[in-house]
Amino acid sequence: MIEKDLPEMPCRELVEVISDYLEDRLSPVDRARFEAHLAECEACRTYLEQFRQTIRALGRLPEESLSSEARNALLDAFRGWSHR
Numbered sequence: 251m252i253e254k255d256l257p258e259m260p261c262r263e264l265v266e267v268i269s270d271y272l273e274d275r276l277s278p279v280d281r282a283r284f285e286a287h288l289a290e291c292e293a294c295r296t297y298l299e300q301f302r303q304t305i306r307a308l309g310r311l312p313e314e315s316l317s318s319e320a321r322n323a324l325l326d327a328f329r330g331w332s333h334r
């Protein structure tokens with residue numbers, strides 16, 4: 251039941267909502283947009299996998315310990331990936 255005309259989710263937005271996705275707090279629409287983006291974006295699949303590894307290492311979601319500095323570093327990494 252995924253609608254076809256959902257607005258595309260940019261990488262920047264995916265990074266913002268990734269912890270909500272992993273905790274199953276996204277609306278069905280945003281979840282569909284998230285998964286549609288993942289299907290087409292290797293950088294975000296890599297990011298999601300790294301995020302999951304971080305959770306495994308910490309034993310919990312890192313959202314509260316993820317400073318804006320750390321987030322910016324991740325976004326920088328994104329820009330690097332997209333230039334590949």
Ligand SMILES: [Zn+2]
Pocket residue numbers: 260261264287291292293294
């Ligand atoms: Zn992406």
